[in-house]
Amino acid sequence: MGTGRVMHDGAMSGVYEAKATDLPVLLPIAEKTRRAAFIERREGTYRLNMQPRHAVWVVALLALAIGTAQAATPEGLIGPIAAMWKWAGFILVGPEGAFTGFSLNLIISFFAMVIGSVAGAALGLMQISLLLPVRQGSWIVTQFFRNSPWLVLLFTIMLLFPFEIDLNPIGISMIIPVPDWMKAVIGFSLPVMANISEIVRGAVQSLPTGQWESAESLAFSRRQTLWMIILPQCVKRMIPPWINWYCILTMSTPICSIMGVEESVTYTAQALNAEGDRPELIPVFYGFLLFIHFVYTYPIARWSIQLEKKFAIKT
């Protein structure tokens, strides 16, 4: 009773551990690929791999777009730099005090990450529950949201979630409006939740079972073992993929422009429209968009890579 035996000892375990052999068939890179594929499967996404020289490329691309646009600007119209300067504020923060544009991308990604992480942690702990129905139920929920395309989830929430919540039936005289961006937050938090849940489960299972057994021999209860021994060790392993997920999520928020949420892509299109849809400005404006996304994501992605190195198990 109460042993921490790993549940769901599914098809995945043992896939990536190579056995020592006298006759190596393949070079070490095969092992690396295998391991990377296994980690990717558990984390539900690839790792962003941003390096300092990428900054040079992004700036070079933007400069190239501006340069060609400069040459193609017809007589009497404002140049690409002037146009970009004119609309930069609008794309970044929207009209005065509106907090739309790129700032809305950040707001959506922040709240979606908070909700997704809390819900995902709970769901992940349910996945290692000793009660079979809880375990199976949470597994189904996790797999469902992990394997649905983001756009389908977003559409579902955008169209089926009420545009206001009436609290009168429960005795509070208040109506909470739910604007589109809040629905987008919920829509994005669902896949994040499912993937965090899987990361939590994976982290718990990746600990050697000896930890559970030692704890049991010292008379720790299951709850104590989990909170005082297992989870503190898991946190370290979970932080790098968690940060990576935040970057992926931030990069994915432009999808909600399809539903007309007033974020950076929507505003870029509007700004281009206001400039008369000049074809030479299109690469400049989208290049600018790419640039601001890069400037924001780059330090975070780098931090994740550093933490990964720092937390790596020394062998």
Add this chain to the structure above:
Amino acid sequence: MELFFADYFRELYDSTGWNFPFLYEQYEYDRMLEGIWVSCKLIVASLIFSLVVGITGAWAQGAESKIVRYLVAGYIQFFRNTPPFVQILFFYFVLGNLVPSYDAGGYQVGYIDSFGWAVISLGFFAGAFNTEIFRSGIEAVPESTVEAAEALGYTRFQSYLHIVFPLAFRVCLPALNNNLVNLLKTTTLAYGIAVPEMMYTANQIWSDNVNVSEMMIVLFIFYVGLVAILVFGMHKWEKKLKIPGYG
């Protein structure tokens, strides 16, 4: 021709309010099938294109020229670290503008339509990952294995076909599967440039029939089902192709 299950679903609508018009109306039925067909075409086409890009990229990465290698590395990093949705928009709106167009009765139509651009951008997106995957697969086969094949009288081509490729492919397979599933889910983004695939068709149907919840259920069944079939099949395949004594 009346659909043979039409009566059942019409009655279901009358009695419960669950409206699946594409199961009892010929017009919606055809539209739905068309959407499914376009979706499948999109998935298969971008998959094949991504494999072609991956093989080409992996080959180019082994090139003598340093410039070629840098270009391929730049390509991989660019597509890995930027949002796929913005990539699709970029291909469609920026490059789509540069492609010559013809006059289709009053308005200009590009030679590459939105479907084509979706395949190209999704193919390049997944191809960036495939390039890395294939390269690692080829690198994993030791020189001595090739030499052993040579010693047994294999020609260069034979040793590639019978020795190097089977080993490299088995190394690639798990990573390739991940990428494939990711690509399948990413194809929905083609909705953003109005490719008439499953999402788009479902949107048309719910706009005409006001049955959003029912169509959402259909979408979930379609995509989660597709992913499930793919993952199941791939797992089976991976197990079958497992290298004996390795892992």
